[in-house]
Amino acid sequence: MTGREGATLLVANRGEIALRILRAARRLGLKTVCVHSQADAQGPWLELADRAICIGPAAPRDSYLNGAAILRAAVVTGADLIHPGYGFLSESPDFAEAVADRGLTFVGPDAAVMRRMGDKVEAKRAMIAAGVPCVAGPDRALAGDAEEVLAAAAETGYPLIVKAAGGGGGRGMRVVRAPGQLAEAVAICREEAERFFGNPSIYMEKFLERPRHVEIQVMADTQGRAVWLGARDCSLQRRHQKVIEESPAPGIPAGAIADLGARCVHACEMLGYTGAGTFEFLYEDGAFNFIEMNTRIQVEHPVSEMVTGLDLVAMQIAVAMGAPLPVTQDQLRLDGHAIECRITVEDPETMMPAPGTISGLHLPGGPGVRVDSHLIRGYRVPSSYDSLIAKLIVHGADRDEALARMRSALDEYRIDGCGSTLPLLRRLLADPAFCRGGVSIHYLDGLLAGKADQ
Ligand code: ADP
Numbered sequence: 001m002t003g004r005e006g007a008t009l010l011v012a013n014r015g016e017i018a019l020r021i022l023r024a025a026r027r028l029g030l031k032t033v034c035v036h037s038q039a040d041a042q043g044p045w046l047e048l049a050d051r052a053i054c055i056g057p058a059a060p061r062d063s064y065l066n067g068a069a070i071l072r073a074a075v076v077t078g079a080d081l082i083h084p085g086y087g088f089l090s091e092s093p094d095f096a097e098a099v100a101d102r103g104l105t106f107v108g109p110d111a112a113v114m115r116r117m118g119d120k121v122e123a124k125r126a127m128i129a130a131g132v133p134c135v136a137g138p139d140r141a142l143a144g145d146a147e148e149v150l151a152a153a154a155e156t157g158y159p160l161i162v163k164a165a166g167g168g169g170g171r172g173m174r175v176v177r178a179p180g181q182l183a184e185a186v187a188i189c190r191e192e193a194e195r196f197f198g199n200p201s202i203y204m205e206k207f208l209e210r211p212r213h214v215e216i217q218v219m220a221d222t223q224g225r226a227v228w229l230g231a232r233d234c235s236l237q238r239r240h241q242k243v244i245e246e247s248p249a250p251g252i253p254a255g256a257i258a259d260l261g262a263r264c265v266h267a268c269e270m271l272g273y274t275g276a277g278t279f280e281f282l283y284e285d286g287a288f289n290f291i292e293m294n295t296r297i298q299v300e301h302p303v304s305e306m307v308t309g310l311d312l313v314a315m316q317i318a319v320a321m322g323a324p325l326p327v328t329q330d331q332l333r334l335d336g337h338a339i340e341c342r343i344t345v346e347d348p349e350t351m352m353p354a355p356g357t358i359s360g361l362h363l364p365g366g367p368g369v370r371v372d373s374h375l376i377r378g379y380r381v382p383s384s385y386d387s388l389i390a391k392l393i394v395h396g397a398d399r400d401e402a403l404a405r406m407r408s409a410l411d412e413y414r415i416d417g418c419g420s421t422l423p424l425l426r427r428l429l430a431d432p433a434f435c436r437g438g439v440s441i442h443y444l445d446g447l448l449a450g451k452a453d454q
Pocket residue numbers: 135161167168169170171173205206207208209211213240280282291292441
């Protein structure tokens with residue numbers, strides 16, 4: 001690879017994250033190439049790239065998931081690095097391997113580490129070895145033998161959850177509340193695991209009834225050093241999709257988070273992990289329970305940027321180019337409180353997709369307010385992709401100030417011409433339980449279903 005100044009980074013993604021990566025790459029003085037589908041030929045983020053190159057039709061499998069087409073674009077444009085963003089090919093070890101085989105740099109961990117973390121049984125084993133707390137349950141895949149499955153369930157205790165080792169996107173999971181439901185749940189889960197993920201391996205763990213979702217952001221360089229960058233609470237979810245995220249996690253003692261962060265750093269060192277990563281936990285009754293590791297940058301990374309004052313995407317690119325981490329754990333300061341709202345193109349009443357052409361746009365601003373969005377007036381939001389159109393992020397000296405800033409920013413924000421979740425977000429920012437902090441992952445679905453229970 002050429003030196004840092006002369007290097008070219010190819011962005012293999014679209015929308016707000018493509019824009020975010022392009023901004024970071026420009027700041028680092030890199031040349032940029034952005035691949036896009038035919039449906040995204042007018043994507044406003046492409047303006048920021050030195051070169052834009054069409055790689056195929058709208059359907060993701062023909063464009064953003066087409067690794068061969070992306071690699072061809074990289075070779076044609078002389079790219080040195082490929083940043084996959086999130087979603088699409090960001091967690092594909094095969095793609096990461098193909099990039100490395102071409103002598104290019106994949107902005108992310110080594111393919112072998114990705115493959116290991118992509119298998120949840122393997123990941124859990126690695127975490128136990130590193131001293132990261134995991135959900136109770138056997139650290140092995142379930143055997144085919146019915147007696148053995150019953151014995152594993154008795155050891156785990158009910159309720160339990162049967163999960164696909166290769167699972168993702170909240171699919172391939174079954175909750176089992178009594179021994180009588182076990183055989184059928186195992187059979188269905190195994191069948192789904194094979195059908196959705198091409199891997200019949202399944203495992204079981206204790207089912208937690210009212211957990212919060214708390215995750216630790218890490219960053220590791222190629223010299224074997226890693227740091228943790230605070231915790232995020234992402235418990236406000238609708239059908240397993242995160243809606244609001246914040247950092248720090250309200251009401252959890254800083255000492256407990258620091259202990260967990262240090263364990264995650266140790267796990268990174270043991271794994272030989274490099275780049276940005278997230279350790280996801282379910283938090284219940286004062287205990288953290290590891291569920292999975294995401295080996296990429298996440299949608300909600302800006303809240304960590306706001307409390308650390310660091311540009312995580314620029315750091316991710318720099319460490320991929322071999323730079324050492326610019327900070328040590330001791331130098332890191334976690335300052336104030338940050339909240340992110342995800343704004344999606346959905347009808348706020350029916351929650352059905354509601355794409356359209358942006359006819360009017362008014363962005364909020366002022367101290368501590370940040371908008372990550374690719375929308376401009378006149379842009380037609382395509383229906384082929386993820387519904388995320390904007391992220392509104394605020395920072396305050398404490399949680400109350402952040403909440404107040406988010407309320408006024410949401411009031412100011414206007415997006416005309418398509419449906420958006422702004423009305424839902426305004427409602428949530430006025431919700432007493434959310435404002436108190438610490439609701440469980442089931443709270444929002446319950447609220448939307450008309451149940452007051454959290
Ligand atoms: P995926 O990779 O499909 O997102 P995860 O393992 O991250 O799978 O789990 C997705 C969601 O399923 C979690 O956010 C949580 O809501 C629920 N879940 C997973 N494991 C458990 C568990 N042991 N107890 C309770 N809920 C769980």
